[in-house]
Amino acid sequence: MTEYISLYRKYRPKKFSEVVGQTTIINILKNSIKLNKIGHAYIFSGPRGTGKTSVAKIFSRAVNCLNSVDGDVCGKCDNCLKKIEDEIDIIEIDAASNNGVDEIREIRNNVKLLPSNLKYKIYIIDEVHMLSDSAFNALLKTLEEPPSHVIFILATTEINKIPSTVLSRCQKFNFKKLNDVEIEERLKYICKNENRLNSVDDNCIKLIANLSDGGLRDAINLLDQSLSLNENIKSDDIYNLLGIINDEEQFDIIKNIVNGNIKDTINYIDSLYSQGKNIPSIVNQLQTKIENIIIYNSTNNYFSNDYEKKLSQFSKIDLDKLIDISKQMFDLLYNMKKSTDQKILIKIYFIKMALTFFDNSLQKNDSSNLKIKKDDKDVNDSDSETSIVDNKNILINNCLSLANKRSKIEFIDKFNIIKDYVTDKKYNSIANLLLKSSPEVVSEKNILFTFNKEFEVILFDKNVDLIVKFLKLLYNIEYEVVGISSENWKEIKKEYISNVKKGIKYVYTDIKKEKIVSNNVKNVEGKIENIFGNIHVTEE
Numbered sequence: 090m091t092e093y094i095s096l097y098r099k100y101r102p103k104k105f106s107e108v109v110g111q112t113t114i115i116n117i118l119k120n121s122i123k124l125n126k127i128g129h130a131y132i133f134s135g136p137r138g139t140g141k142t143s144v145a146k147i148f149s150r151a152v153n154c155l156n157s158v159d160g161d162v163c164g165k166c167d168n169c170l171k172k173i174e175d176e177i178d179i180i181e182i183d184a185a186s187n188n189g190v191d192e193i194r195e196i197r198n199n200v201k202l203l204p205s206n207l208k209y210k211i212y213i214i215d216e217v218h219m220l221s222d223s224a225f226n227a228l229l230k231t232l233e234e235p236p237s238h239v240i241f242i243l244a245t246t247e248i249n250k251i252p253s254t255v256l257s258r259c260q261k262f263n264f265k266k267l268n269d270v271e272i273e274e275r276l277k278y279i280c281k282n283e284n285r286l287n288s289v290d291d292n293c294i295k296l297i298a299n300l301s302d303g304g305l306r307d308a309i310n311l312l313d314q315s316l317s318l319n320e321n322i323k324s325d326d327i328y329n330l331l332g333i334i335n336d337e338e339q340f341d342i343i344k345n346i347v348n349g350n351i352k353d354t355i356n357y358i359d360s361l362y363s364q365g366k367n368i369p370s371i372v373n374q375l376q377t378k379i380e381n382i383i384i385y386n387s388t389n390n391y392f393s394n395d396y397e398k399k400l401s402q403f404s405k406i407d408l409d410k411l412i413d414i415s416k417q418m419f420d421l422l423y424n425m426k427k428s429t430d431q432k433i434l435i436k437i438y439f440i441k442m443a444l445t446f447f448d449n450s451l452q453k454n455d456s457s458n459l460k461i462k463k464d465d466k467d468v469n470d471s472d473s474e475t476s477i478v479d480n481k482n483i484l485i486n487n488c489l490s491l492a493n494k495r496s497k498i499e500f501i502d503k504f505n506i507i508k509d510y511v512t513d514k515k516y517n518s519i520a521n522l523l524l525k526s527s528p529e530v531v532s533e534k535n536i537l538f539t540f541n542k543e544f545e546v547i548l549f550d551k552n553v554d555l556i557v558k559f560l561k562l563l564y565n566i567e568y569e570v571v572g573i574s575s576e577n578w579k580e581i582k583k584e585y586i587s588n589v590k591k592g593i594k595y596v597y598t599d600i601k602k603e604k605i606v607s608n609n610v611k612n613v614e615g616k617i618e619n620i621f622g623n624i625h626v627t628e629e
């Protein structure tokens with residue numbers, strides 16, 4: 090009987106040329122090998138299943154390959170042919186399996202010994218953020234004076250948890266989530282090779298890619314399970330495998346909530362339990378759907394036409410209420426991890442959410458506040474919208490004008506305290522939100538946060554006052570804060586770098602004064618608005 094090898098293992102890349110995506114990283118690594126400029130410590134960070142460990146293993150082989158071709162492994166020499174598990178000079182440590190102190194201590198003792206077979210002795214430490222403080226200290230001592238024959242590759246999904254002292258001694262590579270097309274192509278390639286192209290149609294491939302959220306490993310494992318299940322796979326098979334539900338069922342649950350239909354909401358949850366579904370994943374699905382509805386209701390043409398048609402049934406729902414239930418889903422997901430009785434907890438939360446909409450009609454008459462405001466500014470409605478955008482641009486400009494590295498290091502050093510507040514009554518949602526952020530630009534008085542999801546930016550904007558209060562509590566500074574998406578930041582950063590190179594200087598603008606004179610300022614700024622839209626700059 091032959092042993093069944095999982096598709097993931099079978100199609101795990103053995104050469105740089107076989108790695109899906111991550112091209113920039115691969116090119117840099119290959120070049121360093123070609124030029125023989127190899128570092129002694131690398132950190133590979135990024136979401137799960139994006140190739141960190143695979144690339145670490147390939148790099149370990151490529152630096153030791155006897156006939157390296159263009160910086161890649163040759164696949165034929167003695168070093169390439171040997172199984173990586175049998176290679177005593179390539180040492181893999183899983184920091185998640187224990188706290189690692191003993192293993193790191195052992196590294197410190199053995200690191201000075203020359204490799205037995207290879208040119209370089211390599212330590213791959215997976216999930217390195219799980220190391221205890223004392224293990225990190227031990228590791229740091231080794232990283233301070235690494236022998237020339239040793240290379241450390243540290244892999245982590247949570248780079249925020251790595252001490253800055255360790256980070257500063259490593260070359261950093263940030264692995265990105267793969268896009269759906271990259272995953273789809275790889276899945277098709279595998280199906281073709283397995284002679285199963287007829288078993289899975291394009292829609293299923295798309296669904297698998299979409300559900301695996303940028304992680305190739307999850308995608309291949311899901312494909313593997315689906316293929317072993319049926320001769321012909323349907324999308325519902327895939328949903329069933331994961332214990333999740335399809336779009337229609339998700340929309341049904343949300344409909345019950347926004348109609349304030351408590352009884353049907355609870356019945357639905359009961360039936361999901363009796364079908365043995367994966368409830369945390371379903372809550373996750375619902376959270377994403379609500380995010381999508383919020384984005385659909387506040388922007389245009391963000392999703393495909395077909396999907397927007399489905400979302401349009403919720404176009405009349407009050408945005409604040411949607412944001413409120415989305416926050417509650419956030420909290421629910423967090424609290425579920427600790428709860429001893431998930432089912433009751435979920436019911437309580439869903440009743441709470443449905444109640445938000447239960448007295449919908451009553452509240453509508455009550456909340457005339459909003460209405461009056463809207464009627465009031467009928468004339469200059471569009472003006473007020475642009476001023477929000479203006480303000481944000483000024484805040485971004487202000488951050489860039491004062492940014493300094495020392496403030497950032499000091500800020501990030503204390504950032505971990507936020508974790509103490511994830512269960513705090515008042516600040517739990519803020520803490521959870523900020524933990525998803527990355528403080529990109531920091532000065533003594535302002536901070537620019539970036540978020541991976543557009544939706545998190547909306548949440549940030551909605552809660553700015555509370556965030557300022559929270560940060561004051563932690564840092565004793567009343568920061569001016571602004572949140573943007575990481576996509577957006579990429580472009581702003583590019584512009585910023587090119588402006589700085591041109592000698593263009595950023596000037597701080599007092600936002601409170603700006604509010605009063607904003608109309609006059611706009612004209613003056615017209616001349617230079619091509620530089621940043623509405624960001625204020627002066628030329629030197």
Ligand SMILES: [Zn+2]
Pocket residue numbers: 154155156157162163164165166167168169
């Ligand atoms: Zn080789």
